[in-house]
Amino acid sequence: MIRFLLTRVLQSLIALAILSVVVFILARFTGDPLHLILPMSATAEDYDNARRYLGLDRPYLEQYLSFVGRALVGDFGTSIRARKPVNELLRDRLPNSLKLATFAMAVTVLVAFPLGILAAVHKDTAVDRTAQVIAVLGQSLPTFWVAIVLVEVVGGRLQWLPAAGMDSLASYVLPGFTLGWFVVAGLMRLLRSSMLEVLDSEYVKLARVKGVSERWVIWQHALKNALIPVVTFAGIYFSILVTTAIVVETVFAWPGMGRLAYEAITSRDFPVIQAVVLTTAAIVAVVNLAVDCLYAVIDPRIRYGS
Amino acid sequence: MATPVLEVRDLRTHLVTRWGTIRAVDGVSFALAERETLGLVGESGSGKTMTCLSILRLAPRPAARILGGQVLLDGDDLLRKSPREMERIRGKKISMILQDPMSSLNPVFSVGMQVREPLVAYHGLRGRALAERAASLLGSVGISSPVERLRAFPHQLSGGMRQRVVGAMAISAPPRLLIADEPTTSLDLTIQAQYLRLLKEIQARHGLAMIFVTHNLGIVARMCDRVAVMYAGRIVETGPVRAIFRAPAHPYTRALLESVPRLGAARVRLTAIDGQPPDLATLAGGCAFVPRCPQAFDRCRAEAPPELPVAPGHAARCWLHASAPPHPGRGP
């Protein structure tokens, strides 16, 4: 199992390395960033000076290595737009995103799990149909649309909940709910179909034959097996969460990484974009690693091989 | 016989499917005494497994519906029990061993946990008593180093050992009735004999009544006292093993016996039974075996035969025995 983990760590590192190269290439080869930094009246000499100052005249390999070297110690350069070191921006924004994401995940788990399980156990009843409707709607409604409707209607017109900023606990509700909505739908469906399959299995039949109480059969025997495919997908769902976070944070003016990314796009702020992409990729990789560990914990076939 | 351990009377279970209603168990009746083994024989789809599941009230819902009959366990009708009461009966009074040991153990729980489950539930054992009992239970089914095995997971055991574990779980209570649904079909040939021996031993030790479902007549000859042959959801012949093997009364039974290749017999061709098992959704009136029966005549097509006596303790659903003639084979 240690070998299993080490291989995964190695793969993640390789993936991150490749990603950094891709990001670097895209940033350097697609237009001159200097156009954005220097004023219109800059002369050719100004450009040369700036280029030398920013190190843009050195060979690409050198640029890349210094970029990586600095990135590894957390120095991502200076934000073009904010004129502050990028790390400061990251340090401010990252925790906020994590808090929102945790809230959203909590909501997701609390809603999707019971619903998914109950939908499977009471197949074809009202509970099941309701859950299925919620799931399908959740996956068909565009998040940004739901978000702006909530902002304008619940936050603006009705004034029930705050729809901007991160001031109080109440301000977590709308963005958290919007963020988790899509994932709730997907997770619930997955759990339902997984449970249905497990409930049909021979070992569940044997457990019933043994006289194990129905409650124990569902919540112990069935659920533990049903969670395996869910855990497998957890990594993907996390990246969907990250994707959705950009939209949600922007619409709800949440001071997080997603909003930072959006601001960086609109102002073509390369250093920030690079930093955001790499940091996010690193976080996703870590989460996936954690998921793999969890997978090994749940399924003894992975732990002990055969 | 004294009050039989199990008495099934006219059990009927229907399966409602997309293609029609299947009469999976169509008026099945039999009785079983203590220490007696009944062999339930038939092709796939004949209703053997569905009968057993119906006895346990575990027929797959919502498609399966038990429509009627009685299932008397020590005189107590199981069809009238509440789900909660049935839960208490399953495992304790009636146990079942399923066919495929690979899939009947939960892959994510240790063997020990699964063996301890019934012990905790039925006997309220805890701590050391529980551990010792679990180990001795595994030992009693012939598993070596039981303490280590308890810590293992199902995928780490061989098929034969898994089936022994399932056997151990089945006798934890111990029950009055053990149903074994083709328990050796998925095992290697060399292991099969051992396992059958183990089952016989368990039965003798605990005085169990046993229903043995199989399509293998050799196993029937070795394990069973009585046989019930099933076809299209009905029992078409029932009687003592010896009598049925020597003088099968129903053409289907006869065909089954003849289709078993025997070493040393002067036979040139293997005989098979012509035709296919019937489509249970479209059964006509009359005897279900008619399309494949070499001795069918008009009455067979018109009316389904009831159970008719052939000899004491030996009955068959066949018009050939309508007026107890000593000449089977000639029509009335």
Added chain:
Amino acid sequence: MAAEPSAGTLADSLPELAAPAVPARRRLRLPVVSLGIIAVFVLAALSAPLLALSDPYEQALRLRFQPPVWLDGGSWAHPLGTDRLGRDLLSRLVHGARVSLSAGVLTVLLASFVGAAIGLVAGYYRGRVDAVLMRVTDATMSFPVILLALILAVTVGPSYTNVVLAIAVILWARYARVIRGQVLTLMELDFIAQSRIAGAGAWRIITRHLFPNTLNTLVVLVTLQVGYVIIVEASLSFLGAGIPPPAPAWGSMIAESRDFITSAWWASLFPGLAILLVVLAFNLLGDWLRDTLDPKLRQL
């Protein structure tokens, strides 16, 4: 223990009998609603230039935010109202359908083609090839799509092609995983071994034997993904990293009218509704296809 006298009928003690009956005969029911919705949108998209619609790009600032025809101030010239710049909403919706649907279908086809190819190769060759391909697949699969699209939007500039590429570059991984799984199962079956014995080469086995058996799965996955891609494309356009204005894209239409949700609600409601309907239709269709073609794919 003597048997209790039966209280009531057998149905009282057998919950199996009280359960609602499954209908004895269930014919194959086509998902008429989903197919209908998709057909409407596809037809509208295909015939957009032929329909007598206003020019989706024509601005008429005097007619800004004109309400739909059934409200005060509306007119049949602009049945669904106009947007921030006085452009006809209905026309922009229909032209937007061209953009969204084509982007969705194109992206998914591209991703599925590449993904299936990789999955087939990985599953067939196993060993080293499989290991390497799967590592790449896993790494790709968990990368957030929007981030890549954002990078492209910032560096190369937002465009239709960029959107399709950005999404497809991440999406293929899903197909590769699923198809590979299927191929692994198929390889266990005897007919593959038989072709090998008969002398068939890798190419022949993959294209003639493996691929056709994965078509079912592909069709289901493709249908289910179209909806997702349409949402992603709309989100990108909403953020300004997708199809650039003034091209009518549902996402950017919503972004433009964001501040007027409560006053000129039609400008953001109708595009949103369009997205919802199309995606819903594809999802339902995908579900139906999965249940009909191969229920084992329940995990998709």
